[in-house]
Amino acid sequence: MKETFLTPLMKGNPITVLILGICSSLAVTVELKGALVMALSVTIVTGLSSLVCSLIRNTIPNRVRIIIQLVVVSLMVILVDQFLKAFEATYPIDKALSVYIGLIITNCIVMGRIEAYALGNKPIPSLIDGLASGMGYGAILIIVAFVRELLGSGTLFGLRVIPEAFYNAGYVNNGLVILPPFALILLGCIIWVHRSIDKDLQEK
Amino acid sequence: MNTNSNVYTVIYTTIVVVLVAAILAFVSQKLGPMQAANQKAETISQILTAAQFEDFGNSNAEKIEFYKNNISEVVLVNTEGQQVGNLDCADAQIYSTSELKAQNYNVKDESKDFTIPMYKFNNGITVVPIYGAGLWGPIWGYIAVESDLSTVAGAYFDHESETPGLGGKIKDDPSFRAQFAGKKIDFSDAAPLSIIKGGVPAGKENAVDAITGATMTSKGLSAAIVSWLSALKPAFEAAAPAPVEVAACEEEVELNETEE
Numbered sequence: 001m002k003e004t005f006l007t008p009l010m011k012g013n014p015i016t017v018l019i020l021g022i023c024s025s026l027a028v029t030v031e032l033k034g035a036l037v038m039a040l041s042v043t044i045v046t047g048l049s050s051l052v053c054s055l056i057r058n059t060i061p062n063r064v065r066i067i068i069q070l071v072v073v074s075l076m077v078i079l080v081d082q083f084l085k086a087f088e089a090t091y092p093i094d095k096a097l098s099v100y101i102g103l104i105i106t107n108c109i110v111m112g113r114i115e116a117y118a119l120g121n122k123p124i125p126s127l128i129d130g131l132a133s134g135m136g137y138g139a140i141l142i143i144v145a146f147v148r149e150l151l152g153s154g155t156l157f158g159l160r161v162i163p164e165a166f167y168n169a170g171y172v173n174n175g176l177v178i179l180p181p182f183a184l185i186l187l188g189c190i191i192w193v194h195r196s197i198d199k200d201l202q203e204k
Numbered sequence: 205m206n207t208n209s210n211v212y213t214v215i216y217t218t219i220v221v222v223l224v225a226a227i228l229a230f231v232s233q234k235l236g237p238m239q240a241a242n243q244k245a246e247t248i249s250q251i252l253t254a255a256q257f258e259d260f261g262n263s264n265a266e267k268i269e270f271y272k273n274n275i276s277e278v279v280l281v282n283t284e285g286q287q288v289g290n291l292d293c294a295d296a297q298i299y300s301t302s303e304l305k306a307q308n309y310n311v312k313d314e315s316k317d318f319t320i321p322m323y324k325f326n327n328g329i330t331v332v333p334i335y336g337a338g339l340w341g342p343i344w345g346y347i348a349v350e351s352d353l354s355t356v357a358g359a360y361f362d363h364e365s366e367t368p369g370l371g372g373k374i375k376d377d378p379s380f381r382a383q384f385a386g387k388k389i390d391f392s393d394a395a396p397l398s399i400i401k402g403g404v405p406a407g408k409e410n411a412v413d414a415i416t417g418a419t420m421t422s423k424g425l426s427a428a429i430v431s432w433l434s435a436l437k438p439a440f441e442a443a444a445p446a447p448v449e450v451a452a453c454e455e456e457v458e459l460n461e462t463e464e
Contacts, residue, residue, distance in 0.1 A: 058207075059207065059216065060207070060216070061207050061208055061212060061213040061216055061217075062207065062208055063208065063213060064213055064216075064217055067217070068216075068217065068220055071220055071221060071224055072224075074224075075224045075227065075228065078228055079227075079228070079231060082228075082231055082232060082235050082239070083235065085235070085239045085242065086235040086238040086239050086242070087238070087242075088241075088242060088245075088263065088264050091239075091242040091246070092246075095246075098365075098368070099365065
């Protein structure tokens with residue numbers, strides 16, 4: 001059980017090891033707030049989708065199983081989107097994330113974990129696997145967003161952290177950090193660090 | 205049971221889809237009023253931004269309260285420029301984006317009669333909505349004019365699905381919006397206020413520069429502004445203030461400025 005939870009976080013991390021969900025991790029990591037909401041949304045979607053698909057895994061007709069999975073995932077994504085729109089605190093973030101919440105449907109992590117795990121395992125382990133996969137994705141998202149918001153805008157969660165004195169002394173925000181290519185460079189560095197720590201991940 | 209038979213597959217998928225649709229319909233119905241409240245507060249903050257207000261608060265309640273304190277009246281005008289009604293200011297009634305969409309059909313169709321709201325604020329600024337089509341989906345916005353009903357005080361635009369970083373700049377790029385301030389709406393021109401690609405000629409006071417890399421969105425926005433302002437031409441001319449009133453309003457504006 002513990003392993004089910006830890007594998008997607010470390011050895012089987014969706015972003016750094018499976019290299020899934022790269023597109024959205026470039027798009028939503030300019031600000032920490034957006035990244036956090038995205039991380040939570042993906043975690044909820046992967047968890048609940050895996051749970052539901054695992055519950056009905058023995059009844060799904062094999063020929064249409066991808067379609068059924070897609071319907072379940074879409075349901076969860078639309079529910080998350082509807083709830084984000086309904087609460088005053090999350091409404092502006094949902095607006096800022098625009099299409100990317102809806103695009104969780106196309107995030108390979110969700111379908112990947114259902115196909116690879118939920119369809120062959122009991123509901124509770126599937127739920128844990130789904131949640132952990134979402135968290136593994138979210139953790140990387142938050143690390144990237146932390147660096148990008150700090151260096152790119154000088155803020156964290158929209159609050160100024162780099163003091164005014166730095167700017168007066170000639171410090172400027174790095175414009176490259178805001179652009180998507182930097183997220184890719186940063187991801188590359190995270191993967192590098194991850195692999196150098198975990199020797200099992202290195203190819204011979 | 206044979207889960208691979210055709211009959212089973214058809215029945216199974218039908219049940220799943222109907223079930224999912226029912227869940228979504230139920231949730232949508234339950235959350236609808238909350239979402240509508242958020243949208244209303246957002247629209248109000250867009251109108252306030254266009255009308256050059258700042259610091260109107262972050263929460264929905266604060267925004268609505270600020271709007272109620274600063275709005276003087278909301279007039280509904282028709283195709284002939286006549287006033288056909290009012291929106292309740294005490295209740296912070298506004299036209300939602302979907303209501304603007306409905307009116308857009310009437311604006312485009314000359315045989316139909318429309319009703320468009322004109323939001324008049326205490327600081328002398330009047331805000332009118334616009335609505336049209338961008339590259340990927342609807343775009344809309346608010347144009348604020350000074351009390352002379354020809355000088356543009358500011359503008360705010362929003363969109364449903366324009367490309368982020370390109371067409372999305374109509375909303376996200378403050379320098380694009382800032383261009384509108386100080387422009388003159390000129391009803392003698394076929395395009396009373398427009399967006400021009402390749403630079404506004406010197407001396408032309410009723411146009412702003414288009415966004416680089418977003419030609420279609422700029423064109424769509426320009427067309428939306430032209431069609432809605434042209435539609436409102438009779439209303440603007442009917443409501444144009446007598447010279448005395450202008451003087452009085454200008455004094456008020458000056459007072460406001462000195463307070464700042």
